[in-house]
Amino acid sequence: MEPWLLLLYLLVFPGFLFLLTYALFLQYADRKMSARMQARVGPPLLQPFADLVKLLGKEVITPKDVDAKAFGAAPLLAFAAVMTAFLYVPVVGLSPFAFQGDLVLVLYLLTLPTIVLFVVGWLSRNIFATLGGVRAVTQMFIYEVPFFLVLLGPALAAGTWSISEIVAWQADHVWFAVLQPLGLVIALIGLQAKLERTPFDIPEAETEIVAGPWTELTGRRLALMHLTMDVSLVVGSALVAALFLGGPLTPWAIEPAWLSVLVGFGLFLAKTFAVLLVLTTIKMAMGRIRIDQLNDWGWKYLASLAMLQVLAVLLLKGWSLV
Amino acid sequence: MKPASVLREMFHNLGAKPATILYPTEKVPVPEGFRGRIAILDEKCIGCSKCAIVCPTQCITMVPSERPIEVKGKTIVRKKKPEVHLFACIRCGLCEEYCPTDPKAIYLTTDFAGSGTDKDLVVR
Amino acid sequence: MPEVVIPIGPQHPALKEPVNFKVVADGEIIVRLELDVSYNHRGIEKAAEQRDFVRVVPLLERVCGICSHSHTTVFVKGIEEAMKLEIPRRAQYIRTIVAELERMHSHLLWLGVAAHEIGFNTLFMWTWRDRELVQDMLEELTGNRVNYGINEVGGVRRDLTPALVKASLDRLPYLAERIAKYTAMASKQRTMLLRFQGVGKLTEAEALKYGAVGPTARASGVDYDVRKDDPYLSYPDVPWKVVTDDHGDVFGRTLVRVGELVESTNIVRHCLENLPEGAIRIQPPRAAPKGEVLSRYEAPRGELVHFIRTNNTDKAERLDIRTPTLANWTSVAVSLVGQNLADIPVVVAAIDPCLSCTSRITIVDPEGAETGTMTWDELRAHGIRFYREREGI
Numbered sequence: 001m002e003p004w005l006l007l008l009y010l011l012v013f014p015g016f017l018f019l020l021t022y023a024l025f026l027q028y029a030d031r032k033m034s035a036r037m038q039a040r041v042g043p044p045l046l047q048p049f050a051d052l053v054k055l056l057g058k059e060v061i062t063p064k065d066v067d068a069k070a071f072g073a074a075p076l077l078a079f080a081a082v083m084t085a086f087l088y089v090p091v092v093g094l095s096p097f098a099f100q101g102d103l104v105l106v107l108y109l110l111t112l113p114t115i116v117l118f119v120v121g122w123l124s125r126n127i128f129a130t131l132g133g134v135r136a137v138t139q140m141f142i143y144e145v146p147f148f149l150v151l152l153g154p155a156l157a158a159g160t161w162s163i164s165e166i167v168a169w170q171a172d173h174v175w176f177a178v179l180q181p182l183g184l185v186i187a188l189i190g191l192q193a194k195l196e197r198t199p200f201d202i203p204e205a206e207t208e209i210v211a212g213p214w215t216e217l218t219g220r221r222l223a224l225m226h227l228t229m230d231v232s233l234v235v236g237s238a239l240v241a242a243l244f245l246g247g248p249l250t251p252w253a254i255e256p257a258w259l260s261v262l263v264g265f266g267l268f269l270a271k272t273f274a275v276l277l278v279l280t281t282i283k284m285a286m287g288r289i290r291i292d293q294l295n296d297w298g299w300k301y302l303a304s305l306a307m308l309q310v311l312a313v314l315l316l317k318g319w320s321l322v
Numbered sequence: 323m324k325p326a327s328v329l330r331e332m333f334h335n336l337g338a339k340p341a342t343i344l345y346p347t348e349k350v351p352v353p354e355g356f357r358g359r360i361a362i363l364d365e366k367c368i369g370c371s372k373c374a375i376v377c378p379t380q381c382i383t384m385v386p387s388e389r390p391i392e393v394k395g396k397t398i399v400r401k402k403k404p405e406v407h408l409f410a411c412i413r414c415g416l417c418e419e420y421c422p423t424d425p426k427a428i429y430l431t432t433d434f435a436g437s438g439t440d441k442d443l444v445v446r
Numbered sequence: 447m448p449e450v451v452i453p454i455g456p457q458h459p460a461l462k463e464p465v466n467f468k469v470v471a472d473g474e475i476i477v478r479l480e481l482d483v484s485y486n487h488r489g490i491e492k493a494a495e496q497r498d499f500v501r502v503v504p505l506l507e508r509v510c511g512i513c514s515h516s517h518t519t520v521f522v523k524g525i526e527e528a529m530k531l532e533i534p535r536r537a538q539y540i541r542t543i544v545a546e547l548e549r550m551h552s553h554l555l556w557l558g559v560a561a562h563e564i565g566f567n568t569l570f571m572w573t574w575r576d577r578e579l580v581q582d583m584l585e586e587l588t589g590n591r592v593n594y595g596i597n598e599v600g601g602v603r604r605d606l607t608p609a610l611v612k613a614s615l616d617r618l619p620y621l622a623e624r625i626a627k628y629t630a631m632a633s634k635q636r637t638m639l640l641r642f643q644g645v646g647k648l649t650e651a652e653a654l655k656y657g658a659v660g661p662t663a664r665a666s667g668v669d670y671d672v673r674k675d676d677p678y679l680s681y682p683d684v685p686w687k688v689v690t691d692d693h694g695d696v697f698g699r700t701l702v703r704v705g706e707l708v709e710s711t712n713i714v715r716h717c718l719e720n721l722p723e724g725a726i727r728i729q730p731p732r733a734a735p736k737g738e739v740l741s742r743y744e745a746p747r748g749e750l751v752h753f754i755r756t757n758n759t760d761k762a763e764r765l766d767i768r769t770p771t772l773a774n775w776t777s778v779a780v781s782l783v784g785q786n787l788a789d790i791p792v793v794v795a796a797i798d799p800c801l802s803c804t805s806r807i808t809i810v811d812p813e814g815a816e817t818g819t820m821t822w823d824e825l826r827a828h829g830i831r832f833y834r835e836r837e838g839i
Contacts, residue, residue, distance in 0.1 A: 327627070327630070327631075328568070328631065328635065331572075331627075332568065341575045341578075353582075353585055353586040355586070355589050355604075356585060356589055356590070357589040357590050357595070376500060376501065377501075378497065378501040378502075378503075378504040378505060379504075412504060412508075412593075413590070414504045414595050415589070415595060415603070416500065416501075416504070419603065430589075
């Protein structure tokens, strides 16, 4: 691709500008659907944008004896990580930045927000924040193993470490949602836990530890972290859509090229929205569980089922069935 | 009952009208007999001060105000009338209950909207 | 992690009113717990001594917003007992109807708050939407959604027209249907079961020892309900059952409260259908004869006690209020030791705390910068000393 086109892809569409807009839109859709499920009205369309602008204008308060430089840099790090991760996910076709191993890179970048939350909680010198940060990393250890394992499934079956090639494989064969349904279910649960949404919003348990690691974040730092979580939602659902639901490609080729881009984009929007619908339903239908209960349940069921799924993929691949 | 019933209700709500009344665009139904803002009917008040005496928060002061009032065919001249400190009134309705006139000279309306910027506001 | 002191309160998202828990925790397990109530002390007992029986009723209504009818009913019941007044049956029935409607709205509120404490906001929104039906009924019957102002010494202030009775009866079937749904949800929803079962366990012996009352005690199998054990209003005339449970934990308390919701709906329906004819009040004498009355009532949270001393005047000489929440606090402090940090809001919410009702004296020594609590004997000695010095004896 020509350099100027690449720059456009990176900065405008489907890069950063589109990413931010879509992140805010998905937050609106999440809140609106949650509200309607609860028989409430919900916010208007521009509410997430208004919240962002409002937060950016608020005073930034750094507690006494807290390292202001590290405290201010941490949210930026998390934000940059998830924004970069989006570049490797196919949006309108295969990603122009794809390379062998970009799946591993995306997964790594997606863990950074949780680590940053822990760091922020630890740096805050606030007992609630510290507790929340500790809970965040404990939760991460519990769900990361099954989450990574089931995302390994499509990579093993397609024989490649690049997300774009996995999407291309699905266009030639069949969706991994059909071949590895258990993997899809566990991936969705893992995504819900990564995004720290109910029933896994343990680090941020409002009624127990005030706001957990978010307690001392104010002003633009809080705005950046909120935005990071919203962008994580987009990247996470796009990743699940790409790995299990076939991404933006269709099994048949579409001419001319602009129509193929349009159709691909439409498929991307539809699939990520479908993933959001599932995530919102899970969020609304349950209460929060305790960290020790998550520990029990995660290792007993989630991890063992994930290993079973990977084992199944390996066996089927070994017998050349898939 | 299965957890599916929670899901079923959630999805039913998704398509249904929300339970919120969009006040002030929509009207809130207020039953008759609701104890709202206090009002005074000046042409019936005979100045007996019963309302001021019985008020639990003592928010009613009797102020001098001369006026001829028609009572049971005769005309008397009352000497004072009540003035209610609106934001101290707890709307218990005791003043209305003890007022001897008919129709009541002091009574509660069904007006529930009442915010203001002057905390010493009085109703005469 | 070493032991840390976590301040839960006085300001905390889990608490609807200020109370201070100083929790000493080892990681996520609670080691020790210190309780400090008293942030909502408003001096109502003293203020009640200066108001006559007509003007004190609105004051007592405002001890608590959720159980306001309980406080006025128990007080006027006590004064009527002191005056040896027999109030008309129709007034008793109307008081019972409002009392049970108050119980319904309080328990629905509690169900929503309990769901909110575990992050299950959907149930919170649904129960509070259906609670609006109860509030609408109360608004039509009494003129206000909270602080109903329907009681006075000698009877009730408002009557029920046949149209009102019919409108209220029409609302009950839908309410009963929703309550049945919430009963099923509370006893079967997975995350609620996970968070409520085994949490805050109180055995029957412990419940009796620490003086727990209301649904908190009944969930541990203690069969004590003032409406059955010391009947008042029209409860003897209405067929109803005391709801108890054996679980002893927060799940048990949920089941008890949901069971009471069903019973209350039936009591309201029975009273509305069988409302006796007659007057709604009788004129009481102005002054109450000298004496002491202990008036008891089953508030939504448990046994509410008013001790009133009258002395031939139109005011109470001394009013002492013992609210059910005060009796239940010790059980919270006891049952939380050894539990997880995440269980604090659940166990606290399970006793349905109403901190506006609770208040005890705390002595603040400005020079010593220390806080302490007075026992009853110390308080009595202090009071005697204080008045002796003041009168120069």
